[in-house]
Amino acid sequence: MFKFAVLVVNLLISTAAITYTLPENGQTPVIVYHSLSGMIVTEQQRPLLTVFPDGRIIAGSPSGLEEEVKSLISSQKLQALLEEVVKKNHFFDINTKDITQEITRLQNTSNKFFSLMDSNVVSILITLKERTKKQQFYGLSETARQFPEINHLTDLAAIQAKLNKLRHWILVGEERGLTQALALANQQLQQKYPAVPVLTVDDFNMATRHIDGKRTVYFQRQHINNNTGKVDGYISVYNYYDKKGIVDIVVTVHSN
Numbered sequence: 126m127f128k129f130a131v132l133v134v135n136l137l138i139s140t141a142a143i144t145y146t147l148p149e150n151g152q153t154p155v156i157v158y159h160s161l162s163g164m165i166v167t168e169q170q171r172p173l174l175t176v177f178p179d180g181r182i183i184a185g186s187p188s189g190l191e192e193e194v195k196s197l198i199s200s201q202k203l204q205a206l207l208e209e210v211v212k213k214n215h216f217f218d219i220n221t222k223d224i225t226q227e228i229t230r231l232q233n234t235s236n237k238f239f240s241l242m243d244s245n246v247v248s249i250l251i252t253l254k255e256r257t258k259k260q261q262f263y264g265l266s267e268t269a270r271q272f273p274e275i276n277h278l279t280d281l282a283a284i285q286a287k288l289n290k291l292r293h294w295i296l297v298g299e300e301r302g303l304t305q306a307l308a309l310a311n312q313q314l315q316q317k318y319p320a321v322p323v324l325t326v327d328d329f330n331m332a333t334r335h336i337d338g339k340r341t342v343y344f345q346r347q348h349i350n351n352n353t354g355k356v357d358g359y360i361s362v363y364n365y366y367d368k369k370g371i372v373d374i375v376v377t378v379h380s381n
Contacts, residue, residue: 152177158285159248297332310374311324
C-alpha cells in the first residue's frame, strides 16, 4: 500500500507553496492537453486530458475509439499539480519560438542535425483566473531527447510526461486497477522468468480502454548501460483484457 501512496504522490501531490487562483466558471478547464496528428493543428479532436477547477478530470479519446473515463482529484492535488507544472517546470515562462531558434543555433554550430517527418503537435493550455497561455510544439518528446541542453524544452517535455502519467493512471483504474494489473503481470513474469526481479508501480507505462470493452495495460523496465548511456536490455509485459475481462499476458525479456 505504501508503494501506491508514493505513486499517487509522484503523479499528483507535493506540498504546494502557492495557491493558484482558478477560473470562477467551473466549466472553464484549468488544463487542456492535446496531442494533435500531423503538421496542421485541428483542435476539433477531443483532448487527451481535461482538468476542471473542481477537480474533475476527463481522460478523453481524440480518435473516438477509446472509452472516455472520468475521475476526480481533491483541490489540494490540483494545486500541487499546478505547482509542479507552473512553478517547477516554468510553464508560463516557456517561449517555443526561443526554443526553435536555439535548436537552429545548435544545429548550425555543431554536427548535430535533427528532423522529423511524422509526429504530433503537443498542445497544452493552462487557464488561471488572471492568466492563460497555450504552448504548442511539434514532435516534443523526440526533440527533447535530442536537445536535453535546452532547459525550457526539457521543462515542456516534463509537463507532457506528467499529464500522460495522470491520464494513464486514470485509464488503468487508478490505484485499485493498477494493483490488480501489476499482480497479474508479476505472476506471469515470475512463472516464466523466476530470476528476474518483479515489476513495481514505477514500471507502469500506459493503459488503453477501447469502446468495445477491450483493455490493455503495459509495463516496461529498461536497463541503461552505465558506460554507454544506452538501453542494453528491457522487460515488457502486456496485459490484454477481452470484453469479458479475461486476460492474455505477453512477457518479453531482452538483453543484449
